[in-house]
Amino acid sequence: MSFPGSDPVTGAEFDELFNDLRNQIGEHNLPIDPDIAALTAAAPAAADAADKVFAHQLRLIDVGAERIGYAVRDWVRAFAQRSRWANENLLRAGEIGAYERRLVEEWQSRFAEMREDLGDEATEEEMKREARLIYRWVDREARLRIRTGCEEVFVVKGSYQMLADELRVGWHPDFSVRLAALLEPAGAADGRA
Numbered sequence: 001m002s003f004p005g006s007d008p009v010t011g012a013e014f015d016e017l018f019n020d021l022r023n024q025i026g027e028h029n030l031p032i033d034p035d036i037a038a039l040t041a042a043a044p045a046a047a048d049a050a051d052k053v054f055a056h057q058l059r060l061i062d063v064g065a066e067r068i069g070y071a072v073r074d075w076v077r078a079f080a081q082r083s084r085w086a087n088e089n090l091l092r093a094g095e096i097g098a099y100e101r102r103l104v105e106e107w108q109s110r111f112a113e114m115r116e117d118l119g120d121e122a123t124e125e126e127m128k129r130e131a132r133l134i135y136r137w138v139d140r141e142a143r144l145r146i147r148t149g150c151e152e153v154f155v156v157k158g159s160y161q162m163l164a165d166e167l168r169v170g171w172h173p174d175f176s177v178r179l180a181a182l183l184e185p186a187g188a189a190d191g192r193a
Contacts, residue, residue, distance in 0.1 A: 029149030030090055036080045037152065040073055049075055054164035056179060060172050061131040067139075071161050078158020099146045100168070103159055106144055107169045110134055115173050122173070131171040 049055065049072045058068050085091050114130045122130075138160045146155060163169045167176055 028147050030085055030147055032150070032152045032155075033081065033084060036077055036084065037154070039077050039080065052165050053167065053179060053183065054161040056182060057164050057170055057172070057175060058135070060175065060178055060182075061128045061135065063132065063135065070139075071157070074154045074158035075161035075165070076158070077154040078162060081152075081155060082159075095146065099144075100159065100163060102144055103142075103156070103163060104168055106142060107134075107138075107160070107163075110137060111169070111173075118173060127173050131173065131175075135171045 050068075052075070054071065054075060055068055058071060063071075082096065086096075111134060114134055118127060118130055138157060142156055142160065143153065144156060145151065146159075160169060164171070167179065170176065170179075172178060
């Protein structure tokens with residue numbers, strides 16, 4: 001097989017390409033699109049993401065702007081990749097929901113342990129310090145895969161940002177109360193909204 005102006009493709013090259021594609025889209029893997037993996041925090045969607053709930057969650061525990069930028073990048077990539085998988089019908093029925101349930105359950109035990117360790121008398125600084133440890137776990141160690149062969153870390157980290165955006169997970173021990181007050185429209189508390 002050859003194309004005008006190109007060298008012929010050998011059988012071995014064809015087999016290698018075919019095997020590579022087959023391994024990307026299989027029972028145990030999902031393809032990671034290079035254009036999505038190359039997205040940066042400067043991508044157009046990132047500008048909108050800076051004011052998302054997950055970014056507020058990170059600011060609540062004093063995560064620095066550079067790390068928030070990385071979180072935005074991971075959110076943009078995971079959102080785009082998961083959307084493409086869905087649009088190309090590569091996901092099994094209920095697969096995203098099952099994956100998110102597993103992510104939330106991994107977070108729940110760590111979050112509950114943090115709250116137990118802090119107790120009722122913790123200072124704000126202690127709460128923020130422990131919350132940053134939970135977030136550090138997501139950033140450095142949480143590696144639950146949607147499928148066993150799908151090893152791209154932005155899928156996990158960005159999926160956690162998506163869950164944080166929906167307030168299904170959080171970092172600060174009082175994240176839901178704090179963010180409800182922060183995100184409540186101006187005037188809503190006194191009935192003017």
